[in-house]
Amino acid sequence: xxxxxxxxxxxxxxxxxxxxxxxxxHRQRIVxxxxxxxxxxxxxxxxxxxxxxxxxxxxxxxxxxxxxxxTVGSNNNRNVDIxxxxxxxxxxxxxxxxxxxxxxxxxxxxxxxIFIATNICTSRDLFSLQWVTDGYIRWPxxxxxIRRCKAVWRSLFVTYKPVSGEDLDDYLSNxxxxxx
Amino acid sequence: xxxxxxxxxxxIKEPKIPKYWLGYFRENFxxxxxxxxxxxxxxxxxxxxxxxxxxxxxxEQITRWLSAPxxxxxxxxxxIALALGLTPKIRFxxxxxxxxxxxxxxxxxxxxxxxxxxxxxxxxFVVDQFSYDVxxxxxxSQPKTISAPISNKARMKELVSHA
Numbered sequence: 001x002x003x004x005x006x007x008x009x010x011x012x013x014x015x016x017x018x019x020x021x022x023x024x025x026h027r028q029r030i031v032x033x034x035x036x037x038x039x040x041x042x043x044x045x046x047x048x049x050x051x052x053x054x055x056x057x058x059x060x061x062x063x064x065x066x067x068x069x070x071t072v073g074s075n076n077n078r079n080v081d082i083x084x085x086x087x088x089x090x091x092x093x094x095x096x097x098x099x100x101x102x103x104x105x106x107x108x109x110x111x112x113x114i115f116i117a118t119n120i121c122t123s124r125d126l127f128s129l130q131w132v133t134d135g136y137i138r139w140p141x142x143x144x145x146i147r148r149c150k151a152v153w154r155s156l157f158v159t160y161k162p163v164s165g166e167d168l169d170d171y172l173s174n175x176x177x178x179x180x
Numbered sequence: 181x182x183x184x185x186x187x188x189x190x191x192i193k194e195p196k197i198p199k200y201w202l203g204y205f206r207e208n209f210x211x212x213x214x215x216x217x218x219x220x221x222x223x224x225x226x227x228x229x230x231x232x233x234x235x236x237x238x239x240e241q242i243t244r245w246l247s248a249p250x251x252x253x254x255x256x257x258x259x260i261a262l263a264l265g266l267t268p269k270i271r272f273x274x275x276x277x278x279x280x281x282x283x284x285x286x287x288x289x290x291x292x293x294x295x296x297x298x299x300x301x302x303x304x305f306v307v308d309q310f311s312y313d314v315x316x317x318x319x320x321s322q323p324k325t326i327s328a329p330i331s332n333k334a335r336m337k338e339l340v341s342h343a
Contacts, residue, residue: 008291022184022204023276026283043187043200055203063211063249067283069218071247079240079247099210099250113285 003160007032007110010156016116021062028067028173032110033117034152040120053101057120060097061105064115070175072168082172085146091162092149093171106149108162109171116162118152119145185276192275210249216268217260221246224264231263 010016016032019041039045041061046054064070064081073080078098085092085106095105095115102123107116126141153162168175191201221231228246232239245252245260261268 004287004290007287008294011291021279022188023208023279024281025279026281027285027288028283030285030288043184043191043198043204046200052199052203055200055205056207059204059207059211060249063208063215068211068215079243081248098248111287114287 003110003157006157006160007114015156019058019061019065019117021066022058023062025062025066027065029065029113029115031061031065031107031115031117034156037117037120053103053122057097057103057105060103061095061117064095067174070172072172072175072177082175085142089164090146090150091164092146104145106145108149108153110157110160110162112163112171113173116153116156118149121145188275207249210251213252213257214246214249217246217257220261220264220266224266226264231260234263235259 007016011018011032015034017035017038019031019033019038020027022043033041040047041054041058043055070081071079073083077083080096081098082093082095085094091108093107093109093115095107095117097103097105104121104123104126105117106119106121108118110116121141126145163171165171168177188201191198228242229239231237232242235242242260244250245256257268
């Protein structure tokens with residue numbers, strides 16, 4: 001069975017749900033998320049205190065799915081919309097909503113332009129000044145989220161591998177490299 | 181999608197619009213501005229450093245403004261547009277106005293098609309797997325004899341007769 005078919009099984013069974021534009025529009029890219037992640041983005045189930053942020057994040061993801069031009073960059077660039085995290089062979093990516101409150105959506109590409117969002121975190125939950133003073137090279141919570149992403153992927157796709165490519169075009173359309 | 185639209189319509193009629201929808205529409209508007217600026221920048225032919233020079237700014241600032249939806253001031257939008265030889269116009273439309281949706285990922289097209297016909301590779305796989313799982317094996321092919329449950333009264337009778 002191909003990964004397409006596996007994805008179809010997961011969507012049919014409701015283990016992955018499409019984050020679809022609530023007001024319609026193109027569906028050039030697709031973001032699928034497990035129901036518990038989607039709950040954080042839904043108008044009825046989003047936490048009330050964070051409701052405004054949840055609404056913003058949902059609209060941001062919808063812009064991505066409608067095919068908005070995105071900038072892809074390396075691990076140390078802060079002005080990009082999406083980047084692959086260290087180590088690249090893990091194929092764990094983060095979608096970066098940069099304006100306040102800045103949020104990171106971790107996930108992997110199942111197919112070109114199909115992103116599986118596995119976990120969401122706000123930046124303030126990912127960083128701690130203490131780590132800078134302690135001289136950490138890799139942020140502990142960041143590593144934890146990467147491991148969590150891989151674990152969620154394994155629970156869904158079992159042994160199927162995410163997209164692994166040489167070129168940006170293998171992952172995304174309408175994307176530009178930070179260096180362009 | 182229709183259900184969402186109904187929810188938006190009822191939400192904006194409430195005395196206080198829920199915060200979720202405020203955030204949602206703000207981000208949508210920021211995205212719209214960013215899309216328009218990006219398009220103007222790519223069709224305009226000017227480089228970021230040229231725009232920066234015209235606006236007495238550093239090129240990194242222009243990159244930051246253009247690279248992602250953000251809360252740009254009206255003055256900033258006007259400045260960028262002017263540097264591109266344009267003037268921005270704002271237009272209001274009703275919530276839920278028709279949005280073009282002809283660009284659809286091929287996976288979704290295939291998925292929708294297979295849902296309509298009821299035949300998916302996945303479903304075939306699941307059916308095959310199911311029929312494989314329920315095949316009678318050597319150990320389970322013989323029907324088991326299951327004794328009928330004995331009522332308490334019958335059990336008592338049995339015990340009494342033994343006594």
